Amino acid sequence: MKAPERFGVRIEMQTPLAPYTTMKVGGPADYFARVQTVDQLIRLVRWARNEALPYWILGGGSNVLIGDAGVRGLVIYNRCRRVRIDEAPCCVFPQDDRPFVFAESGAGMAGLARRTIAAGLAGLEWAVSLPGTVGGAVVNNAGAYGGEVKDNLYDVMVLGADDEIVETPAAQLRFGYRVSTLKAQPGSEDNDALAVVRPGFGPVVLSANFRLAHGEREAIEAQAEQNLRHRRRSQPVEPSLGSTFVNPPGDYAGRLIEAAGLKGFAIGGVQVSRQHANFLINPGGVGGATAADVIGLIRHIRRVVADRFGILLKPEIQLVGEFC
Ligand SMILES: Cc1cc2nc3c(=O)[nH]c(=O)nc-3n(C[C@H](O)[C@H](O)[C@H](O)COP(=O)(O)OP(=O)(O)OC[C@H]3O[C@@H](n4cnc5c(N)ncnc54)[C@H](O)[C@@H]3O)c2cc1C
Incomplete structure (x- = not known):
């Protein structure tokens, strides 16, 4: 387990996972590593594949119930958090000046939304209080208040299961209600049809590019504030995983x-x-x-x-x- 130290990553053993989830529940990971840069994330995933050590990416832990007996394999805690706003190059997009917002996959979605709102950009007001990371939000097509990830996502950088790093246009991720092609397919279903995900060798989201519109800053802030107030009024503050069940068609x-x-x-x-x-x-x-x-x-x-x-x-x- 020493090899990752070459690229600055320390691997711990038997790390309790409950503190890393918003529900505060769950047993230990056999192996646990925190990555701070995308380079570390790529190298660690490639190393684990090489060692035939199954891994699982932990973002904000806000949509996962970890079993009491923990996780067999390597849990990679994603702390790659760089964010940048780039003007659209006019030679490539002469008719469209909407800026790009680049975020590493471990960046907090709510912080990203707040940063874009402060810059007078419209499109992520719905995410202003969404727990979790950009990676988790992309995988789940997270959404709230009439908005969802797919509305403004331009492309994502993915480390594919075949070890290639691919710039994938958002349209290829076939987003649906809280799903995308990147979402891990549960490995088994028990007799009550509760499916369980276990570590494997699946694709990893490295970063995402959103494309947002210039707008009226006061109006954008007001919309975000309204969403925030609604969330505070309607949702409990105690540890939870947000909505436990998806809404069935036509009902809640x-x-x-x-x-x-x-x-x-x-x-x-x-x-x-x-x-x-x-x-x-x-x-x-x-x-x-x-x-x-x-x-x-x-x-x-x-x-x-x-x-x-x-x-x-x-x-x-x-x-x-x-x-x-
Ligand atoms: C109080 C509360 C309110 C919530 N409200 C909403 C809401 O309004 N709308 C909504 O959609 N959701 C909501 N959620 C659920 C949750 O916040 C979202 O699903 C969020 O996008 C999950 O992100 P995360 O980083 O916490 O993912 P995690 O829970 O850490 O992981 C979720 C899944 O994504 C995978 N994953 C994470 N990062 C990567 C990556 N970089 N590459 C590949 N796979 C990855 C994980 O392996 C895991 O399988 C809420 C949760 C809470 C606790």
Whole structure:
């Protein structure tokens, strides 16, 4: 495990992952490494492939439930956070002066949005309080308040599964509701159809280019402020993973869970938020809820909602690693 030290990356063993997720739940990673530059990220992934050591990228940990038994393999904690605003070269884009916003994949999405808003650029107001990284947002096609990643993404730099670094136009990522072609396909499904993602050798997002429009700074700020206020009013502050289930066509998962009388229902240390029924909260933080509690509550909600309304809710969060 010494080789990555040549490029400045230290590999730890048995690192608890709960503190690295917004739910504050999850066991240890067999191996854990933090990367600060895209060069380190590329070299570490290539090294792991060479060693046949499966890896998994951890961004902000805001959409993943890590199993209590942790993650077998290498967890790569992405701290590549450089961001830059570039004017469009007029020789290449003579009719279109919309600037490019470059972000490394470990940059915080909310910070990126705030930076573009301060520069009077419109397009990322929806992301002003979105937890997580640019990489996680791209993979998931994150969205809120009528906006989503795909609306303004121009291209992404991807380290492909074949080891090639490819500039991929956004259109090739076939974005849908919280999905893209980059999203890891779950490796297995248990008998309650909860799919689990495990480390592998998949593609890695290195950076992204957004293309935003010049706009009226006060109006852009006002829109962002409105989104922020709405989020503060409607979402709990306790540790959570945001929306647990995707909205079924024509309805809202939160409405169904609330109508099933499950607001406030708890298993172990995890509870259905009274503020927003699609959020499961862990008020005790690290050491409070376990992944088993969360899985138990997810199963219970699915059963009750399916019995009451005939709709099987599909998790929006990803289950990662080993669940006892
Ligand atoms: C309070 C709260 C509110 C939320 N509100 C919203 C919302 O309004 N809209 C919304 O869409 N989501 C929301 N979410 C969910 C979450 O914030 C988003 O899904 C976010 O984009 C995930 O980013 P992340 O960096 O935390 O990803 P992680 O949770 O770290 O990872 C998610 C998946 O992406 C993969 N991944 C991450 N980075 C890379 C990379 N560079 N290359 C390849 N794969 C990668 C991971 O391996 C993992 O499989 C919310 C979450 C919370 C806790």
